[in-house]
Amino acid sequence: MKKYLLCLSAFLIAAAVKAQQGKAPRPNVIFIYTDDMGRGMLSDYGQQIVQTPNIDRLARGGMRFDNIYGSMYCAPARASMLTGYSDVRKGKFTLNRAGIYINYLQGKLTLPEVDERLAPFEQSEHPGMVLPQVFKKAGYVTGEIGKLEWGFATSRRQMAAHGWDYYYGYLDHRMCHGFYPMVMFENGEPVHIAGNTRPDSYPDSAALRNGKDKPQYAEHLFMDKARRFIVSNKDKPFFLYYPTNLPHGPVSVPAIDPVFAGNPQLTERQKMYATMVKMVDDNVGTFVRLVDSLGLSKNTLIIFGSDNGHWLYYEGRQARYDNITTRLYSDDGVDIFNGNNGLAGIKETNWEGGVRVPFICYWPGKVPAGVVNRDLVANYDLLSTMADLLQVQVPDRKDGRSYLPSLLGKKSATRDKVVFSSFMGPALVTRDGWKLRTYLLDNKNIFQLYHLPTDYREMKDLSAQYPQKVDSLKRELTKACDGQLQNGIFYFSRLPATEFFHAERAEVLQNK
Structure with a gap:
C-alpha cells in the first residue's frame, strides 16, 4: 500500500509538472513608455551629458532592440501600439481633437456631456482586441498610470471598455504637458490636485507668490500611484502601462538637478531638459528596486520604450530644412545633446530620427542579457508578442507580428517590412x-x-x-x-x- 501511494504521489507530481509546463508563463509586465525620448538621450546609446545608469542596467541585463520603429508623434504611436495596427491603415483607429476636458474644467460641459461627445471614438469604432484586453483574457490585473491612453482625448467609458481595472492620469492632450494638473482622473472620477489651479496644467506663478499650496508635479503623482499599484497587486499577475509625459516639452521641472546646476556648458532650459531625462532614469531605478524588494524580479518583464524620435524643446530658433535635399542632423551643432544619435530628422518626419526609437526588454533568467537585437520590429508588434507570451488567441488579424522567440533568445524569422x-x-x-x-x-x-x-x-x-x-x-x-x-x-x-x-x-x- 505504501509503495502504491508513493507511486501515485510521484505520478501526480509528474502530471502537475507537465500541466504547469503546458501553461503560458505569467510574468508581471511593467511597460514604461516615454514621450519624445530620442535614443541618443540614453547613455547606453552614447549620450555624454546625461547619464542614465538605471536604463543602462536594463539594456545590459536584458535585450536592446536597435532596429525598432515607433510612429512620428505621440497620438498615433499610442493608438498603433495598443491596437496592433500600423498608423497608415484605414479605419483601424481615429484620432480626435484635444481640449474637451478644458471645457469641463471651465464649467462649460459636464462629464456626462464630455462622454457623449467622445462616444464616436470609443471601443465600438475600433475593431478587434486591444492590448489591455489581451492581459485581461489571461487573468491579469491591468493598470494605466500617466498620459492619456489614446488619441487627443479619451472618454471614461472607453477606458472601461478597453479593459483597464485601474487608471490614474490625464484624459486630454491639452492638459498633458503643463506638468501641474488641476485635475487627474482616477477610475473615472476627477481628483482635484491641491496647489494646481490652471486647466492647462501650467504652474500658477501668482499662487506661488501669494504663498498658497505648493504646486504638485505630475510625474511625482504618477510614481506614487504606480508604487501603490505594484505593491497592492504583488500577489497576482499584473500589467502596468506607465506612459509618462517626460521628457516632452515644454521644459519644466520643480528644480534643476544638482548634477547639472553648475554645468557652464548648458543653458537654463538645457539644464531643465537634462533634469527631465534624469528623472525618467531615476524613476526606472525606483521600479527596479521596488520589484527587487518584493521578490518579483525573476517573474517581472520590464519594458522601456518611446513613442517617437527626439524634439528640440530646449533650443532656440531652429534652422529650416527642405527635407528633400537637406535635413536636420542633431550632431551638426543644432542639438547639444545629439538626441537622435546622429540620425537624420526629428519627431513628425519620416527620416530615421523621427521614428527609430529606444526599446529595451529586461527579464532576468528569461531574456538573454546584454544582447543587441537587430531584427526589424515595429511599435505595433507589442500586442502580438504579449498575446504569444500569454497564449491568448487574438480574434482579428493584426499588422503586428510576435518577436517572442527572438526575445527569449531563440532564432526567429523577422517581419519583412515596417x-x-x-x-x-x-x-x-x-x-x-x-x-x-x-x-x-x-x-x-x-x-x-x-x-x-x-x-x-x-x-x-x-x-x-x-x-x-x-x-x-x-x-x-x-x-x-x-x-x-x-x-x-x-x-x-x-x-x-x-x-x-x-x-x-x-x-x-x-x-x-
Whole structure:
C-alpha cells in the first residue's frame, strides 16, 4: 500500500509538472513608455551629458532592440501600439481633437456631456482586441498610470471598455504637458490636485507668490500611484502601462538637478531638459528596486520604450530644412545633446530620427542579457508578442507580428517590412534595410530610396540608380496604406496619423 501511494504521489507530481509546463508563463509586465525620448538621450546609446545608469542596467541585463520603429508623434504611436495596427491603415483607429476636458474644467460641459461627445471614438469604432484586453483574457490585473491612453482625448467609458481595472492620469492632450494638473482622473472620477489651479496644467506663478499650496508635479503623482499599484497587486499577475509625459516639452521641472546646476556648458532650459531625462532614469531605478524588494524580479518583464524620435524643446530658433535635399542632423551643432544619435530628422518626419526609437526588454533568467537585437520590429508588434507570451488567441488579424522567440533568445524569422506615417508622407523599411520615403507636401510626389545598413545618416538617395526597386517598394507601400492602382497612379486615403492636422491634403503616390 505504501509503495502504491508513493507511486501515485510521484505520478501526480509528474502530471502537475507537465500541466504547469503546458501553461503560458505569467510574468508581471511593467511597460514604461516615454514621450519624445530620442535614443541618443540614453547613455547606453552614447549620450555624454546625461547619464542614465538605471536604463543602462536594463539594456545590459536584458535585450536592446536597435532596429525598432515607433510612429512620428505621440497620438498615433499610442493608438498603433495598443491596437496592433500600423498608423497608415484605414479605419483601424481615429484620432480626435484635444481640449474637451478644458471645457469641463471651465464649467462649460459636464462629464456626462464630455462622454457623449467622445462616444464616436470609443471601443465600438475600433475593431478587434486591444492590448489591455489581451492581459485581461489571461487573468491579469491591468493598470494605466500617466498620459492619456489614446488619441487627443479619451472618454471614461472607453477606458472601461478597453479593459483597464485601474487608471490614474490625464484624459486630454491639452492638459498633458503643463506638468501641474488641476485635475487627474482616477477610475473615472476627477481628483482635484491641491496647489494646481490652471486647466492647462501650467504652474500658477501668482499662487506661488501669494504663498498658497505648493504646486504638485505630475510625474511625482504618477510614481506614487504606480508604487501603490505594484505593491497592492504583488500577489497576482499584473500589467502596468506607465506612459509618462517626460521628457516632452515644454521644459519644466520643480528644480534643476544638482548634477547639472553648475554645468557652464548648458543653458537654463538645457539644464531643465537634462533634469527631465534624469528623472525618467531615476524613476526606472525606483521600479527596479521596488520589484527587487518584493521578490518579483525573476517573474517581472520590464519594458522601456518611446513613442517617437527626439524634439528640440530646449533650443532656440531652429534652422529650416527642405527635407528633400537637406535635413536636420542633431550632431551638426543644432542639438547639444545629439538626441537622435546622429540620425537624420526629428519627431513628425519620416527620416530615421523621427521614428527609430529606444526599446529595451529586461527579464532576468528569461531574456538573454546584454544582447543587441537587430531584427526589424515595429511599435505595433507589442500586442502580438504579449498575446504569444500569454497564449491568448487574438480574434482579428493584426499588422503586428510576435518577436517572442527572438526575445527569449531563440532564432526567429523577422517581419519583412515596417510601414509608418509622417506629415511629409508615409515610408517603408524592408528587412534587408531598404527604405522608401515619400515627400508629398506642396503638391510634390517625391520618392527617395536609401540603403540603411550602408547609409546610417540617409545621405545618399539611390532612387535613380535602382528604379525597379523603387517601383516594387511603391507597390508594397501603397498596399500597406490600403491604396489602389488606377491608370498607373497609386492612391490611398488620408492616413489616420495625419488627418487631424492635414484633413485638407490628399496623399497621392504617383508611379513615375
